[in-house]
Amino acid sequence: MEQRFVMKCGGSTLAALPDSFFADLRRLQAEGVRPVIVHGGGPAISSTLEKLGIETEFVGGLRKTTGDVLDVVEMVLAGAINKEIVRKIQQSGAKALGLSGVDGMLIQAQPVANAVDIGYVGDVTDVNAEVIEGVMAMGYIPVLAPIGIDGAGQRYNINADTAAGAVASRLGVERMIVVTDVPGIMKTVDGQKKVLPSITVAEIDEMIASGEIYGGMIPKVRAAVKCLHGNVREVVIVSGEEPNVLSRVVREGGVGTVIAGG
Ligand SMILES: Nc1ncnc2c1ncn2[C@@H]1O[C@H](COP(=O)(O)OP(=O)(O)O)[C@@H](O)[C@H]1O
Numbered sequence: 001m002e003q004r005f006v007m008k009c010g011g012s013t014l015a016a017l018p019d020s021f022f023a024d025l026r027r028l029q030a031e032g033v034r035p036v037i038v039h040g041g042g043p044a045i046s047s048t049l050e051k052l053g054i055e056t057e058f059v060g061g062l063r064k065t066t067g068d069v070l071d072v073v074e075m076v077l078a079g080a081i082n083k084e085i086v087r088k089i090q091q092s093g094a095k096a097l098g099l100s101g102v103d104g105m106l107i108q109a110q111p112v113a114n115a116v117d118i119g120y121v122g123d124v125t126d127v128n129a130e131v132i133e134g135v136m137a138m139g140y141i142p143v144l145a146p147i148g149i150d151g152a153g154q155r156y157n158i159n160a161d162t163a164a165g166a167v168a169s170r171l172g173v174e175r176m177i178v179v180t181d182v183p184g185i186m187k188t189v190d191g192q193k194k195v196l197p198s199i200t201v202a203e204i205d206e207m208i209a210s211g212e213i214y215g216g217m218i219p220k221v222r223a224a225v226k227c228l229h230g231n232v233r234e235v236v237i238v239s240g241e242e243p244n245v246l247s248r249v250v251r252e253g254g255v256g257t258v259i260a261g262g
């Protein structure tokens with residue numbers, strides 16, 4: 001049976017992903033698994049903005065995106081980072097095609113609802129699944145940069161976890177794998193930090209309220225909970241540095257933190 005999954009690759013871990021990570025991805029694809037990648041690149045955007053002397057600020061985990069910031073976000077995500085991932089996949093021997101959400105109206109967006117104005121930050125309104133499925137059917141791994149577009153041609157900066165969750169929901173894939181720089185959702189139990197093998201939606205709410213889930217983990221769990229309302233069966237949060245992490249998630253489980261649908 002064809003198995004499809006959406007993998008979100010965080011900017012926190014991209015540089016650290018070993019060649020074996022991409023070899024594992026290639027093996028899975030050769031076995032008939034169909035991955036779709038949505039990537040971030042927050043740290044690279046921040047360092048490029050700093051080099052250019054453009055100030056950056058996060059409001060509730062989202063980057064305030066002026067017109068100047070938006071230009072840099074697109075340049076870094078749809079340019080350098082997207083092509084770096086495509087190159088690494090190709091080096092592993094698999095085929096990849098890099099696109100941003102602008103191409104083929106892949107990720108359609110509208111301004112995010114926010115109490116204060118944070119500029120050109122978007123929320124996903126629709127995903128052009130036909131194009132993504134077409135790319136997969138040709139045997140290529142789609143690699144998507146989270147830039148959104150609306151009917152008037154306005155671009156938006158979309159948090160990569162949010163974009164990945166929307167793509168997973170729209171494609172109705174079985175699973176979303178969130179690859180980041182920690183081995184899962186961690187909790188301090190009896191003075192020791194432990195990775196939770198699984199977590200419920202109620203526990204997520206409690207951990208956000210208590211501050212045990214904070215910062216960049218918040219958009220991940222929120223995107224997870226949202227996409228579990230659709231066809232997605234589970235979201236797994238893992239470290240990209242764990243050996244053969246993708247095939248372990250797909251074949252056996254027992255790695256990272258699983259958030260499962262009810
Ligand atoms: N309960 C938690 N368990 C693990 N990591 C957490 C937790 N709460 C917050 N975090 C933070 O979330 C970070 C991952 O999010 P982020 O830095 O945005 O990564 P990415 O670039 O992969 O999206 C971790 O490095 C950690 O600092």
Ligand SMILES: CC(=O)N[C@@H](CCC(=O)OP(=O)(O)O)C(=O)O
Pocket residue numbers: 009010011012039040041042043045061062063073121122146157158159160161216
């Ligand atoms: C609106 C918003 O905050 N967009 C993010 C997009 C990149 C991203 O989400 O990258 P990570 O997955 O590496 O965090 C940003 O500008 O940083």
